[in-house]
Amino acid sequence: MRSYKILEYALTSLLRRPGKTFAILLVYMLMIAVLASVLFLTQSLKSEATTMLAAGPELIVQKTLAGRHELIPVAAVDLLTAIPGVKEVKPRVWGYYYDALVEANYTLQAFDPTDDTLTLLDGRLPQGEEECAIGSGVAAIRRVALEDDLILIDHDNIGRIFTVTGVFKTDSDLLTQDLIVVPAGPLRQFFGMPESLATDLAVSVYNPSEIETIANKIKRIMPDSRPITQRELLRTYHAVFDWRGGMMLALFSSALLAFCILAWDKATGLSAGERREIGILKAIGWDTGDVLLLKLYEGLALSLLAFLGGLLIAFLLVFFWGAPLLGEVLRGWSVLFPALKPTPFIDMYQVATLAFLTIVPYVASTIIPAWRAAIADPDDVMRG
Amino acid sequence: MSPLIITDDVRKTYHLNQADATEAVACISLQIDAGEVVVLKGPSGSGKTSLLSLIGCMSRPTSGRIIVAGEEVSRLPERFLTLVRRRTFGFVFQQYQLIPDLSVHDNVMLPLYPEALGLAAMQQRVALALADVEMDSFAGRRVAHLSGGQQQRVAIARALVNRPQVLIADEPTAHLDSRLSIELLQRLTVLKQAGLTLIIATHDPMVCDHTLVDRVITLHDGRLVGEGGA
Numbered sequence: 039m040r041s042y043k044i045l046e047y048a049l050t051s052l053l054r055r056p057g058k059t060f061a062i063l064l065v066y067m068l069m070i071a072v073l074a075s076v077l078f079l080t081q082s083l084k085s086e087a088t089t090m091l092a093a094g095p096e097l098i099v100q101k102t103l104a105g106r107h108e109l110i111p112v113a114a115v116d117l118l119t120a121i122p123g124v125k126e127v128k129p130r131v132w133g134y135y136y137d138a139l140v141e142a143n144y145t146l147q148a149f150d151p152t153d154d155t156l157t158l159l160d161g162r163l164p165q166g167e168e169e170c171a172i173g174s175g176v177a178a179i180r181r182v183a184l185e186d187d188l189i190l191i192d193h194d195n196i197g198r199i200f201t202v203t204g205v206f207k208t209d210s211d212l213l214t215q216d217l218i219v220v221p222a223g224p225l226r227q228f229f230g231m232p233e234s235l236a237t238d239l240a241v242s243v244y245n246p247s248e249i250e251t252i253a254n255k256i257k258r259i260m261p262d263s264r265p266i267t268q269r270e271l272l273r274t275y276h277a278v279f280d281w282r283g284g285m286m287l288a289l290f291s292s293a294l295l296a297f298c299i300l301a302w303d304k305a306t307g308l309s310a311g312e313r314r315e316i317g318i319l320k321a322i323g324w325d326t327g328d329v330l331l332l333k334l335y336e337g338l339a340l341s342l343l344a345f346l347g348g349l350l351i352a353f354l355l356v357f358f359w360g361a362p363l364l365g366e367v368l369r370g371w372s373v374l375f376p377a378l379k380p381t382p383f384i385d386m387y388q389v390a391t392l393a394f395l396t397i398v399p400y401v402a403s404t405i406i407p408a409w410r411a412a413i414a415d416p417d418d419v420m421r422g
Numbered sequence: 423m424s425p426l427i428i429t430d431d432v433r434k435t436y437h438l439n440q441a442d443a444t445e446a447v448a449c450i451s452l453q454i455d456a457g458e459v460v461v462l463k464g465p466s467g468s469g470k471t472s473l474l475s476l477i478g479c480m481s482r483p484t485s486g487r488i489i490v491a492g493e494e495v496s497r498l499p500e501r502f503l504t505l506v507r508r509r510t511f512g513f514v515f516q517q518y519q520l521i522p523d524l525s526v527h528d529n530v531m532l533p534l535y536p537e538a539l540g541l542a543a544m545q546q547r548v549a550l551a552l553a554d555v556e557m558d559s560f561a562g563r564r565v566a567h568l569s570g571g572q573q574q575r576v577a578i579a580r581a582l583v584n585r586p587q588v589l590i591a592d593e594p595t596a597h598l599d600s601r602l603s604i605e606l607l608q609r610l611t612v613l614k615q616a617g618l619t620l621i622i623a624t625h626d627p628m629v630c631d632h633t634l635v636d637r638v639i640t641l642h643d644g645r646l647v648g649e650g651g652a
Contacts, residue, residue: 043535054523318519321480322533323508323584325501413500417472417481420519 044328048335063344065300070348070396071355077388078356080280085383087275091268095128095240096249098266099256107264109235114260118241121255123248129236131222133229135190140179146190146229148222160184161204167224171204175215188218193230200224241265298399308407316411317419329412330405337404341397349389357382424492425453426587426619427477432486432496434472434644446472448644449486456587459610459620461630464641470623471516471592473641477621478590479507491587508536512581514591518573520580522566526557529565530580537584551579555609571602578609588619595626607632 052059099118101110110129118127131148149164149171161184164170170188172180182188188200206214226233243252253265308316316329324332355362411419434447447469454460454477462470475481476488479495482503488496495506513519520529530551534544552558555575565573574594581589591610595603603626610620611634622629630638640648 040536040538043541047532047535050524050528314519315521318521319532320504321507321513321515321519322580323504324532324536325504327501328536415475415481417475420515 040328041331044331045335048332049339051332051336052340059340062300062340063347066341066344066396066400067348067351070345070392071351073392074349074352074389075355077392078352078384081385081388082356082383084276084280088272091272091275094268094271096243096246096268097241097253097256098130098271099239099241099260100264100266101238101260102262102264107238109231110238110263112234112236114239114263117259118239118256121252121259123243123245123252125242125244127242128240130238130240131225131229131231132237133225133231135218137180137190142179142216144176144216144218146218146220146225148225149219161202164200164203164219164221166201167221168198168200169203170200170218170220171206172202172219173206173214173217176218177202177205190218190228192228198224198228308411312408313411313419316408317416320412320416320419326409326412330409333405333408334401337401338397340404341400345393345397353382353384426456426458426491427454427621428452428487428489429473429477430487430489432473432476432483432488434469434476434481435484438484446644447476447483450641450644450646451486452639452646452649454619454621456619457614457617459614459634459636460622461635461638462621462623462641463625463630463638465625467643468641469644470625470641472644474590474592474621474623478511478513478588479503480513508533508584510587512584512586512589514574514577514581514589514594516593516596518577520565520573520576522564524565525561526552526563526565526568526576526579527561529576530583533580533584547583547585548579551583552576554582555579570597571605574598574602574606582613586618588621589613591620591622593624593626594622595624595629600628603628607634610634 099110099114101108101114112129115127115129118124128150130150133146135144135146136142137144151163161171172182172188176188177183180188182202184202184205186202188202189197190200192198200218200220206217206219220228225231231237241252241256243249249267249269253267256263256265319329319332320326429450429452432447432450433445436444436446450469450473462473464470472481476483479488479490483496486496487494490506490510493506495503498506521532524532527548530548531544534547537544539547549558549561552561555578557572557575557579560568560572560576565576568576574597578589589610594606594610598606607629610622614620614634620634622635624630629635638648638650639646
């Protein structure tokens, strides 16, 4: 009953100082919202990347020349298929295209009927030589829809016309936003890529635990190749998102610092009114423990409310409103950003860390000055 | 019967060992019996309020002993000192020291929070205390919206809600006109008749000369300079 009464008094105390309470709540909530947004977005992008790569090939083999990516001979397919444990080797034809008209980069990929990661939002997959399916980002930036013509300049600087037969969608658009899929033949012609060459080889294996062994064997058989496992790709993606998230957190750490200064300012002194109130409570029979409990409840109520409010704002910002501003920094270098609608994914460890780093200092900054006042004689406290 | 309160050579120095050290109370020894009404009289700065604080366990003496109901309280740990303060004393401060944003009811209920009482019992005690000072109809009103006299009545209700043995009042008539002062003295007379010990610091002759007062103790520069009946 005593705790409940003191809790009630703590809540009414906060409401008795609406200006101060609201100001602290606002600053605290905004800081949590910003920091949590970065964490949520980084984590969900990593989660998206994991999902996306899980559906891709287990192993990609590229040819390198002077340390750079080169086109790989299709003849290598037979060489790799002969390695025990290899299930299938498929040459992939794809490349990048810079669209000077809208200053955007696209990924052009040959149509693979067995690729089930691409889901059409509308229309059908390309069949004819002059047909293509495009990502929703390409459709938006070039303002083309189904049955419209998409003109791209090929390697001979000649305009090629493709009719849009479909628009892609995936859960996050991370994969298909900047994608243009055309049949393999026309794509080779477009890039000027000989039939004997491919961009890379996609290798699938019978036993995923043997993937590292097979990658080593490929490296031995083809010394100028670079086998990239799905795990390595995932690690790279995670490292990139972690780096970008880290950069943003470093920037926003100034917000955290400002908050700490606010907390320190609070910790180093009480207002005359607050000191007087503690003196009165002590004089009428509250002991130090009662006063500290009161301040603990005040600090916890305010910080928990602000923390949960900040998390809610961050959740809505990232998972419902597509992380405006933050998304552009975290997603990539292209001007054609994926229209991100990431699947909600929250790392509770990160949330707990954020809670610990913000709630604990705030509550401490509420309790310490109150403790200093509460251990003094009430007469001294009221005299100031 | 042993006295309820004994001060034995009590001294209180503020800012001890500093250049601006001030001796507010110097070597005061006195005894107050249960049910007695004692007035501490003297000009401003004579040490009345400091002595009240010492007697009421609101501050500790620099030296000397204070004994309340047979227990020496001057060296008690803070927790036990608070308990003595809560169970034995009720305070009416010069500036009332109410919390202005709270209602009359909530101000009066505050001393009961640390007690092991149910909500109904608390409400009942608050209602009784407010009725005793005729402020029950103002229970929901914010203290900041009350007149000085009404605030003082709320302060008295708050002081009495814990049913203390001793009521300590510091300059109770300082902010009251003569009509309200008479009203207050009538109220204090009722409390005396109920057996409460009253210790009042004042320099108001109307209080010092009132029939309710058993003894007047005169202070000057922190020292006891005179003692006698009203």
